[in-house]
Amino acid sequence: VTYPVFIVEDDDNTRARLQRAVENHAELTVCYAEACLSGARRALDSGITPKVALIDIGLPDGSGLELIHELTHRSKPVDCMVISVLGDKQHVMAALSAGATGYILKDSHIDQIADDILMLIQGGSPISPMIARHLLKHFKLSDLVPDDANENQSRAELTDRETEVLILISNGYKRKEIAVSLVITINTVGTHVNNIYRKLSVGSNIEAIQEAFRQGLL
């Protein structure tokens, strides 16, 4: 079984590198690689069914956030990973809010990129300590401040176990260590992370996310 991967990245070198990273892995194949938003939409309309989409945010004709939102809110959702240069809070949080379930770093080792994609497919979304910390803050703030814009939407709250997982991640512990410490399986840790990502994007408003991203308010 090979999983079809959809790549949307405007930098030719990076796109080529990502393509190489995907094709190098036996279980992955590139079903389509695009450089702009409109091209990506055309490709999707033509009926391709990727398993995972790797999407850059800063596209020449729009924001990759829109594409992430569209793909993850379809009747048959596609797992999306945002392609980030630095894995910084601003990009990753915006993508997660839009519906992405992971991120890959542009300069990661080619093998690492393929491993990250496979890990996502197997249910273990990538997360960094910084992202975990910001997620913790995000949900804590949501608890305290009612969001007027989304007042009719019931805001998702983290379970105690999810909070525990996030704290451990933000303190630098790895999945394996967390699994041992909480006496759960590594897969369960991944499931928790996935669930937290889903909760983040529940009821999210793509326009608001884009505006916040543009203003650097995430």
Add this chain to the structure above:
Amino acid sequence: VRPILYGLVFQLIFLLYWPGQASAAVQLIEQAWVLESSSTSPPVFTPSRWKKTALPDHWDMSRKDFGGQVWYYATFSLDQTVKTPWAIYLPRAVHTVEVYINGSVIGNSGHFTQPLSRNWVRPHLFNISPGLLKAGENTLAIRLAGYVHANSGLYAVSIGAENELKPIYQTRYHLQITASQMSALLMFCIGLLAIVLWNYRRTDPVYFWLGLSSFMGAILTSNWWVQEIPVDRVYWETFWYGSIGWYVYCIVNFVHRFIGFGSRRIENSFMVYLLISTPTLLLVDESLLVRVSNVILAGYMVHAAYILTLMYMARTRENARDVYVLLACLWVALLLAAHDWLGEAIEPPPINLFVFYLSPLMVLVVILWVLLSRHFRTLNAFENLTAELQSRVDEKSVQLEQSHQQILQLERIKAIDHERQRIMLDLHDGMGGYLVSALSITELELGNDNTLHQTLTLAMQDLRFMIDSMDADDADLITVLAMFRQRMEPILKSQGIGLTWQVEQEPRLINAGPSQSLQVMRIVQEAVTNIIKHAAATEVVITMKQQAIVIRDNGSGLQANDHSGHGLDNMQRRASSIDANVKLQSTAEGITLSLSWGDIH
């Protein structure tokens, strides 16, 4: 206070009924002959025509339905001719009186033409010329003109030395005339003041009615001291009786407004009663004037009783003490009225003073006192309220100032954060993008082991460290370190070094901030780089404590010929900039480097 009050009341009663102490030299004439005659000079005394009468002679009792002129005749004898000035004292002679001694006129209290001089309660003292009195029997003739049913009459007459009679006369004069005049003047002034007050405070009609009632009270007391009236008696009596009615009307209106309730209908019906009843007096025959007046007066009394009842009912509504004081005062006024009425009605009439003129003044003073005390109570309450409000405003101002400062602080933090995000976005899209692009090119064209590629990788890594430190919030040193672990661990692994990560407590710097976090991370980075380069270790343990970070390896420790100091100077310099300290311990089991700092003050 109580003994003083009792003393004053006793004093008042004493003054009211004390007839004046006269020595034996003063002769009191209590028996006289009387003749109804309009003669303008003393008629000849003939016992057959004259009737014997006792003094005081009160016409309303002795000669009911009589109005006109009467002559009194009496004799008195002296042992010897007098050398000191003598006088004759008439405590009361209503209305006009003229006195003759031995046939010669010695004085009068006004004129006998209509309208007669009004001398209702006025005492008279006439000096007797020294030559007029003789040893032996002397005659006294008194001409008195009065009206029917108008309290006309003559009190007992005293004859004696002027220096003995004058003080008695003066006491009575002051208590009846001077005091009532003063009272009228005072009421007029207070009334004026109340009206002026009302003019400035139209919303408080109590002052209007108080002022009006004062004017009416002043008119009312005129009966005590006005001697000559400018108009016909009927008009004057109408005016005077009317003033009593309007006085009661004012008090009714005042009480209604003072206690805050009362029927408008009663005010209006009373007004109609006054408007109809007063002119009626002008129409009735003069002989019936006083009788009709008394009937009308009964209507006023009904309203006075209404006031008392209303106030009694209101005692729980208004401030109870004020109402009780007013009630007591009104009762005293009623008592004084009753006292004066009895003074004319009892037979034989007592030689008392007529003191009702005190009532309007007393009522006025008490009302003023009640109004002022109420006013001051309100003022005090208002001041307390103002002070309380002021303190609350001050409190709120302080709170506002505090929250304003907090908002400023938050805005500042937000602005810094915003700026940080903007720089990061620029780094990401600009430098980061180029670096990644360059990395892919070198990787593609030169391979991974190329020096340029490795340098670019280091540049990328360093950029990440900076981003991480800036991405974190000020206190998130642990997360910055965690990011370091994530970035560093693959490198350690590739060198065959295992990493154990221990978070005992989240480290908290004295002054937390992105650059401080970056310094800590760089120290740790340097330590780890040293381990990779020099230590020949297989295991690194990084332990986080609240005030320290400890990095321990299981390498061979410091070598004797190693002069590099493992970059210790550099680390120490970095540590100093964040008020921290670096300590290196080397044993055969490895090197322990600890970075520690003090308490957060």
